[in-house]
Amino acid sequence: KYKVRDEVIFDIFNYIIGRLYNKFALRFKSFFRIIKANLYIVELILFKNIKVTYVVNIFRVKLYVLRLLS
Numbered sequence: 001k002y003k004v005r006d007e008v009i010f011d012i013f014n015y016i017i018g019r020l021y022n023k024f025a026l027r028f029k030s031f032f033r034i035i036k037a038n039l040y041i042v043e044l045i046l047f048k049n050i051k052v053t054y055v056v057n058i059f060r061v062k063l064y065v066l067r068l069l070s
Contacts, residue, residue, distance in 0.1 A: 002037045007064040010044060010056065031064040 002008065009031050035053070036043035042061055044054045 002034055002042055002058065002061070002063070004034055004037060006034045006037075007031045008034060008042070008044065008061040009064050010054070010061050032061075 032044035032046055032054070034042050035045050037058075040058055041055055042058055044056065044061070046052060046054075
């Protein structure tokens with residue numbers, strides 16, 4: 001479903017503690033790039049200069065689609 005270098009949005013609602021995790025809410029507002037993927041998990045890296053890699057379930061991400069206004 002997902003390939004390496006795809007851009008995705010990470011859904012953090014209900015992540016870890018059962019509600020929106022406010023401490024990291026601003027960090028997760030941008031999109032991520034997939035650096036590794038298989039049938040169950042994806043490994044994500046943030047586009048900003050934050051040196052953190054996230055490994056999450058594949059059902060927590062959705063493809064990022066840039067919508068241009070015409």
